[in-house]
Amino acid sequence: MADEDGRTGSVLVVNCGSSSVKLAVVDPATGQRTLSCLGERLGSDEAVAHLTTASGTRDTPLGAGTHREALEQLLGDVLAEDLPPLLGVGHRVVQGGSRFPASVRVDDRVLADVVDLAALAPLHNRANAAGIEAARAVLPDLTHVAVFDTAFHQTMPERAYRYAVPTRWYEEFAVRRYGMHGTSHRFVSGRAAELLAPTGRDPGTLRLVVAHLGNGCSATAVLGGRSVDTTMGLTPLEGLVMGTRSGDVDPAVLDLVSSRTGEDVHELVRQLNSDSGLLALSGLSNDVRALTSAAADGHAGAALALEVFTYRAAKHVAGLTVALGGLDALVLTGGVGENAVGVRAQLLARLAHLGLHEDPAANAAHGRGSDPAGRITVAGDGPLAMVVPTDEELLIARDTVELVDA
Secondary structure (H helix, E strand, O other), X not given: OEOOOOOEOEEEEEXXXXXXXXXXXXXXXXXXXXXXXXXXXXXXXXXXXXXXEOOEEEXXXXXXXXXXXXXXXXXXXXXXXXXXXXXXXEEEEOXXXXXXXXXXXXXXXXXXXXXXXXXXXXXXXXXXXXXXXXXHHHOOOOOEEEEEOOHHHHHOOHHHHOOOOOHHHHHHHOOOOOOOXXXXXXXXXXXXXXXXXXXXXXXXXXXXXXXXXXXXXXXXXXXXXXXEEEOOOOOOOOXXXXXXXXXXXXXXXXXXHHHHHOOOHHHHHHHHHHOOHHHHHHOOOOOHHHHHHHHXXXXXXXXXXXXXXXXXXXXXXXXXXXXXXXXXXXXXXXHHHHHOHHHHHHHXXXXXXXXXXXXXXXXXXXXXXXXXXXXXXXXXXXXXXXXXXXXXXXXXHHHXXXXXXX
C-alpha cells in the first residue's frame, strides 16, 4: 500500500493479552498478512511463539522473564523476518472509557490514560499497556496508534449507557455502560453497508443489528453507521451468554452465593467470567463445535446450553431493534456467527416474527452462495440476515495509517 506521501508498506498490529499476544503485519489496502504470530503463556517457563509466514509455521521458545521482556523478545523475532517497510504500529486497547471516542496516536499521556483506565478493565488494559511499552521500546521511530474497543460505542445516547444506580457511582467511579468488540462492530457494520448498497438501502439510515458471536459475544444496534446501543456494559461480562461468561445475571446472586460459601465478590466475579456460560450449562465444553456434536449424540447439557445461548441472543437482538425503530439486517460475525450453521438456524427460528426466515441452502454455505450480500434468509422485501466475516486487524491497520501523518 502507498500512503499520501507515496510510501509503501504495512502496519504491525499488536493485540496484547494478559498471558498471550497476537501480532500481524497487515497491508491496509488489501488486508494481506505478510506474517502472523501468536505468543502464548507469556511470563512462564512454557512461553512459546507460533510464527507463520509464507514459508510455513515454526515454534520458538520464549524466555521466562517478565511480561515485557517476553514481548520484546517476540517483537525482535518478528522484526528479524523479511518484512515490507512498516508505516506504523497499531495497538488494540480494550477500555478507553469516555476519554477516547476515536483512535489516537500514542504518546506518554495516552499511555498513562490507558494504565489509569485499567480500573475499568484490569485484565485487559494493563496487558495492552505492556504491549505498547514493549513495542515503543523496540520501534521508537514509528508512530504508534491506540485503537479502542469502546470507542465505537461512544455515540450511544445517555439513555442507553446510563445504569439506574446511585448518581455518585456514575460521577465518582465512572460506572456506566461502555460496550466492547467495537473494532469488530465498526468493521462489520461498514462492510455490511457496502454489501447492501446495491440493494438500494441508504447507508445513512441503515438499521443493523450486528451480532459478534464467538467465545465472547455481543450485539450492537447500528443506525446510519453509528452505535446507538450494545449488550456489553461496564465490562465484557454483561449481555449475551458466552463461552465461559454468564452474561446478564441478577446482582443479588453474588450476595446469596457469598453468604453460603464465604467466597468474596472478586472470586464470584471470576467464576462468572471463567466458569459460567456454555461451559457451566453444558458441564462439558465452551466450544460450540463440541457442543453441537454432543447435542446431536443426545447430550442433554449440550442441547440445553445451545438452547439458552440462542434464546438469550434472540431476546437481545429483538430488544436492540427498539433503539433502531425497526430492522433492515441482522449481521452475524465472529467465530460462531460465521461458521455455526445450527446456531444460526436456531437463532433465526426464534426471530421469525421479525420477518427473518432461514434459507437452509444459503445458511449451509455460510452466506457464500450466489447472493453477494451474504444473505442466509429467503429473499423478500423485509429484513434479512447476512454473514459478514470480521477483520479487526485490518481495521486497526487502516486507523493506524490514517493517523501516521496526522
